[in-house]
Amino acid sequence: MIGLVVTLVLFPLAGWCLGRRGIGEAFLFGAGLVGALLFLAGVAHVPLVVALGLIGVWIVGSGLWELLRRSTRRPNPYPLLPTILMCLPLIALTFVAAITPLSDFDGRAFWVLKAKGIAQERAIDGPFFRGATLDPRNHYPILIPLDGAVIFGVAHDSDDRQLRWLYLGLLAAFALLVRERIGRMVSPTAGAWCAALLVWIPQFAVEPEGGALSAYSDIALAAFAAGAFFELVDAVAGSRGLAVSGCSAPSSPRDRAIRFGLWLAFLVLTKSEGLPFALIFLVIGAFVFRKRIVIPAITSVIAALALFVWRARIPAGDEEDILHKLPTIFRKLHHLGDALAAFPAHIFLFPRWGLFWIAVVIAAVLAWRVDRSGAKVAISVIIAMLAVYAGVYIATEWVASDLIAVTADRLLMHVIAPALFLLALGARAEKGERASSPAPDGRLARRWGRRRT
Amino acid sequence: MSERPVIPRIACALLFFSLAVTTLPRLVALVNNARTLLPLGYEARREKQMGPWYASVEALRRELPPHEQVALIASPRDVESAVFASYYLHPIRTRLFIGRDDYRNAAPDPMLPKTIVAVTADRVTQTTYDALRDRDLRTGHRVVGAPTLSEPRTTFILPIAASLDGPAPETFVIEATIVNPNRVPAELRATFWPKGLVRTITIAPGSTAKYYDLVHQLFGVLDRGWMHVDSPLPLRAAFYFVNRGHGDATLLPNIAGAATGLAAAPIYRDTKLFVINPAATPVTAVVGGVSFPFDPQAFVSWPVTNVPRVSGDVYAFVATREMNGRTDFLWPR
Secondary structure (H helix, E strand, O other): OHHHHHHHHHHHHHHHOOOOOOHHHHHHHHHHHHHHHHHHHHHOOOOHHHHHHHHHHHHHHHHHHHHHHOOOOOOOOOOHHHHHHHHHHHHHHHHHHHHOOOOOHHHHHHHHHHHHHHHHHOOOOOHHHHOOOOOOOOOOOOHHHHHHHHHHHHHOOOOHHHHHHHHHHHHHHHHHHHHHHHHHHOOHHHHHHHHHHHHHOHHHHOOOOOOOOOOOOHHHHHHHHHHHHHHHHHHHHHHOOOOOOOOOOOOOHHHHHHHHHHHHHHHHHHOOOHHHHHHHHHHHHHHHHHHHHHHHHHHHHHHHHHHHHHHHHOOOOOOOOHHHHHHHHHHHHHHHHHHHHHHHHHHOOHHHHOOHHHHHHHHHHHHHHHOHHHHHHHHHHHHHHHHHHHHHHHHOOOOHHHHHHHHHHHHHHHOHHHHHHHHHHHHHHHOOOOOOOOOOOHHHHHHHHHHHO | OOOOOHHHHHHHHHHHHHHHHHHHHHHHHHHHHHHHHOOOOHHHHHHHHHOHHHHHHHHHHHHOOOOOOEEEEEOHHHHHHHHHHHHHHOOOOEEEEEOHHHHHHOOOOOOOOOEEEEEOOOOEEEEOHHHHHHHHHHHOOOOOOOOOOOOOEEEEEEEEEEOEEOOOOOEEEEEEEEEOOOOOOEEEEEEEEOOOEEEEEEEOOOOEEEEOOHHHHHHOOOOEEEEEEEEEEEEEEEEEEEEOOOOEEEEOOOEOOOEOOOOOOOOOEEEEEEEEOOOOOOEEEEEOOEEEEEOOOOEEEEEOOOOOOEEEOOEEEEEEEOOOOOEEEEOOO
């Protein structure tokens, strides 16, 4: 129960520290912020308890202040049916998470074990990470385990039942983020339906390896990637003079760049895939943010440096060092066929994805006609990230087909936000709205402008 | 409502249905499963999920010293179970060894955990290295399939009796076959020197007693020495010095007493001279021109680079390792 209270109070409050935002975004932002700050403190050898105390004071102070200071804007009127459909699986999953113990592989073998180790030693480079306990993937980034350690620490209980809410909360918050951002950028109806679709995707909702009932970090990574993606699309819309502000306070380009940078830092510190993801966002973001890309670049570099410094201090586990394997890629081109077929094979996997990815492909074509700039960003992110993952499949020392079988669906999770955005744009196109790309469509701009008011 | 285009709504409904058709039944199953678990306590729910394996982890967690690192030894196919054992034993620190060989090869490591936990997919138990070794040897195959039995004798000495491990795969044991050809039960008394451990066994008439690891099975120790065997009735026997790791075996002589006449012979690596004093009194022997006192029932060895001259009331022999790992013995004439 304490775990539930800590999860529901701490992370949203932390998210509101840097400005008023929807509760979903606040939860994700808070989870990222708390984990990232504790990680930096740990790397700097600031005692984690002291760091958490300071962060706690700051969170409660500024979070509450921000919450009370800003007038609460009326949320967008989301349609009832998709809202109910979104809530149904979340309620069912809440019931299940409250009762059933954790039973997935990676969650117990790596992620929650790390949280327990950190909570017990109150350090991120203590004996646990130096071989005192079997930790097969010692170099995995630990942002989410740090959040878990905070919950364990506050609850004074290292039982994984305390963390069930964190992982479920990440999915719920992700859905709310999607609803709010797509609702703001496309339409409340589109946002509500995209959120409903998200929580009904089997891979997110019920899949034992990687779903909301597991303790994998893939939903967190997907959610942070979504945060970064939406800032990027916001910036694209902003640069075209489109109004994109909804329930949040209007934000300056600088604030947007800072938020974008923080999301990238969270990506880097959440999973190993986060680093290439952040690089891709930085490259695409450079065309959008122009000079302001320096801000996200700095936050990403700080996060990456901290990660490398931390890794240098502790022994490696049995994880594969893909960076060192990349030069061998040309000797392994025989994996190319498997790698290229990996994602097409999995997007048609009906029990995991239904018709979702087929719909995304169709929507991408339609979206290109309604908002070429937004669609371009979304498609670029998806293709670039899947290309990186395909490259990893070529370079890996594992049997490529085995690795693909156990990871491809989880990697597809990471690009779900741009995919949902394409769906929303595609649905809009089907409603007969067209943009005369590349210039912003006047009608669309007027519609967005109207919605703002 | 009527102004809204139909195609996106149909497409959205189809897409949603394609997701719900998979998710909904699984969600219902998860909820039903949760309902069945609801009346149980949290630990009982875990037991229900993971079966007796989790119960064994729970029991072990109460037994193990909380502040001492433990070694988890699992076979390659049980590594997954070991990873989960590590998770549920936390905060007890764990170190994984894949197979017993992995553990014994780490013997020089001063941080090697002394407490051993054997992990399988069925259960997790605290155990000892000796027990794991015995389990492996028992389930493995004996090297000597058709032993060459001695003539019937009532008393004799085995010049070397050992149960020892070197770095993997070196595993030294004595494989023994003892036959009672008599019409009455035979009582055999074995004494393991220099420790002086004594065990008595009874062999039924016309029966055969077989040992895959004589020293450990009789005396429960991993050690080396020599053995005195006596029985009121004549028994036929065959004792082999076996390296299970290499699958080679050497038939040991059943000696009667002192002998020192070692002939010159080629020696290889790890060559050692062994001297035993089978008598119950101290003796003095000359080894390579130097006199040495030997305690009663002594068993002494030291490395040599050639076959030395030995004289005195002792039994001396040389063991040398061929390049292929096989152990050769030079017995005295």
